Amino acid sequence: MGLRPHLAGGAGLSPGQIEDNFADLTPPLTELQAVTEAARCLYCYDAPCIKACPTSIDVPTFIHQIRTGNLKGSAHTILEANIMGGTCGRACPTEVLCERACVMNAKGDEPIHIGALQRHAVEARMAMGGDHPFVRAAPSGKKVAVVGAGPAGLSFAHRAAMLGHDVTVFEAKPKPGGLNEYGLAAYKMANDFAQAEIDFLLGIGGITIRYGQALGRDVTLGSLRQDHAAVFLGLGIGAVNDLAVPGNDLKGVEDALGFIERLRQAKNKAAIKVPKNVVVIGGGNTAIDAAVQCKRLGAQNVTLVYRRGEDQMSATAWEQDLARTNNVVLKLWSMPVRFEGNGMVNEAVFEKTAIIDGKFSGTGETYAVPADLVLKAIGQKLAPLEGLKLDRGKIWVDANFQTSLPGVFAGGDCVDTGEDLTVQSVEDGKRAAIAADAYLRS
Numbered sequence: 001m002g003l004r005p006h007l008a009g010g011a012g013l014s015p016g017q018i019e020d021n022f023a024d025l026t027p028p029l030t031e032l033q034a035v036t037e038a039a040r041c042l043y044c045y046d047a048p049c050i051k052a053c054p055t056s057i058d059v060p061t062f063i064h065q066i067r068t069g070n071l072k073g074s075a076h077t078i079l080e081a082n083i084m085g086g087t088c089g090r091a092c093p094t095e096v097l098c099e100r101a102c103v104m105n106a107k108g109d110e111p112i113h114i115g116a117l118q119r120h121a122v123e124a125r126m127a128m129g130g131d132h133p134f135v136r137a138a139p140s141g142k143k144v145a146v147v148g149a150g151p152a153g154l155s156f157a158h159r160a161a162m163l164g165h166d167v168t169v170f171e172a173k174p175k176p177g178g179l180n181e182y183g184l185a186a187y188k189m190a191n192d193f194a195q196a197e198i199d200f201l202l203g204i205g206g207i208t209i210r211y212g213q214a215l216g217r218d219v220t221l222g223s224l225r226q227d228h229a230a231v232f233l234g235l236g237i238g239a240v241n242d243l244a245v246p247g248n249d250l251k252g253v254e255d256a257l258g259f260i261e262r263l264r265q266a267k268n269k270a271a272i273k274v275p276k277n278v279v280v281i282g283g284g285n286t287a288i289d290a291a292v293q294c295k296r297l298g299a300q301n302v303t304l305v306y307r308r309g310e311d312q313m314s315a316t317a318w319e320q321d322l323a324r325t326n327n328v329v330l331k332l333w334s335m336p337v338r339f340e341g342n343g344m345v346n347e348a349v350f351e352k353t354a355i356i357d358g359k360f361s362g363t364g365e366t367y368a369v370p371a372d373l374v375l376k377a378i379g380q381k382l383a384p385l386e387g388l389k390l391d392r393g394k395i396w397v398d399a400n401f402q403t404s405l406p407g408v409f410a411g412g413d414c415v416d417t418g419e420d421l422t423v424q425s426v427e428d429g430k431r432a433a434i435a436a437d438a439y440l441r442s
Helices: 015-021 031-038 048-052 059-067 071-079 085-091 114-128 151-162 193-202 221-227 256-265 285-297 317-325 422-441
Strands: 143-147 166-171 207-211 230-233 253-255 277-281 301-305 329-331 334-341 345-356 359-370 373-376 408-410
Touching: 015 285, 031 059, 031 114, 048 059, 059 071, 059 114, 071 085, 071 114, 085 114, 085 193, 085 422, 114 193, 143 151, 143 221, 151 166, 151 193, 151 207, 151 230, 151 422, 221 230, 230 422, 253 256, 256 285, 256 373, 277 285, 277 359, 285 301, 285 317, 285 373, 301 359, 317 329, 334 359, 345 373, 408 422
Parallel strands: 143 166, 143 230, 166 207, 230 408, 253 373, 277 301, 277 373, 301 329
Antiparallel strands: 334 345, 345 359
16 A cells, blocks of 8 residues: 555666656555455544544545445445545545554554545445436526636535535636646646546536636626626635745746646646756655656756755655655755846755744755756745735635625635645535525525
8 A cells, every 4th residue: 555666766767767756656455455455454432533534534434335235325425525535535635534543553553545545435426427416406506607627616616516506616727626637746647537536526517617717807706696696706815925035037947836747738648848957946745746856857957955854844745755765855944035047046045944943044055056947936925806804915715614795605715614635625615505595595
C-alpha cells in the first residue's frame, strides 16, 4: 500500500519513462488486499475517524461492508456523505484527518488505510454502471444557478438536483472539475479520473453545465439572481498572489498553478519540457506537486524553497516525504529577494530568515540558487466581487452558507469554513444545498 515505484529525476528521460513517472502514484487495492485491510478495522463505537472527516462519512460501516463483500452498499455509504468520494480517496490528506484519528495509532499499530479502502469501494461502484445510486425528489419547479464547476459547485449541484431542483452550472473553463481537473498533480488523478467521476455525478440528472461562462465577463450576479430562485457561488480563489521582488517579470518566472494546469491538460506529458535547474517557491501541496512533477519530467536539479520551517509548511508530512523521495531539495527558512537574468531568469537569490525577538525576519545573509525556471506557489486570493460582504478576504456567509445577499449562497475555497481541501469544499456544497432547499421551500 506504499507509493508506486518510479523513475523520477535525471535528464534525458525517454517518453516511456515519463509516461511511467505519471502513472497512478498509489495503485488501487486488489480485492484480496481490500478485504484483508478491512478486516483490521475494529468497527469502533463513536468512531473518531467519522468526526475527523469533514463530510462525516460513516467510516466503520463502509469498511465493514467491504469486509462482507457488499461493495455497492459500501460505496452508497460513502457517496451519500461525499459524492466526490473517489477523488477524496485518491487525493485527500487522510494522514492528517481520518487516518490520524484511527484508534490503531494509540495501539502502536499502523492506522487503517481508509483512503485506499474508500477509493476501492467508489471505483468499484462506478465500474458497475447501471442506475445512479441516488434518485431525484419530485420536481420543485425551482431553478438554481451555480457559479463554478469545482468540487463545491458540483457537490451543491448534485444535492440540489437530488432535492428536486433544476440546476444550471456556469463554468469559466472548457471542462468541469476545478482544481481536481486543473490543479492536482497528474499522478494523483491518473486515467482521467476527474472527468469520469463528474460523469458519474451528473448521472442523477437535472444538471446542465454551460462552459466559457465567467462571472463578471459573461454573466453577472444580478442577472443570475433575476433568472433563478437561488444562486450558489463556488468560485474558488482564482487570483494568484504575486511576489514584489526585482526580476519577477523575467521570462521563466511563472505561477505554479499555470504550470500544473498545462501539464494536466497535456495528452503527451513528454511534450512539456523543463530545463535543468528548477526552483519552486512555497510550502503547500501545490508547491510539492509542481516540484515533484518537474523532477518526473526530467529536471536535473529541483529546489523547493520555503520562508519558514518544516513544521510550518501547509504541505503534509506525507507530501514532504514524497518530495524528498523524488530527490527534490528542500531549503527552509529562506525568502526570495530577487531573480537575476538578462531577459531570461538564470538565478534566484534568497535571504535566510529566522524568528528574532518573537518576530519573523530576514537575517541579512543571502545565497543564490541556479534557476532556469522559477515556479511560484505562494497562495491565492479571491478576485474582487461587487455587492458581497467579505470577511478576512473571503466571502462572508452565515451558519446556513447564505451570503449578505438573500438567496445567494457560497462555499468552498472562496469562504472561510476550514481547510482549503476538496473534502471541505464538498461538505460546504452539500450543506449549502440543503440550506438553499429550505430557503426555497420556506
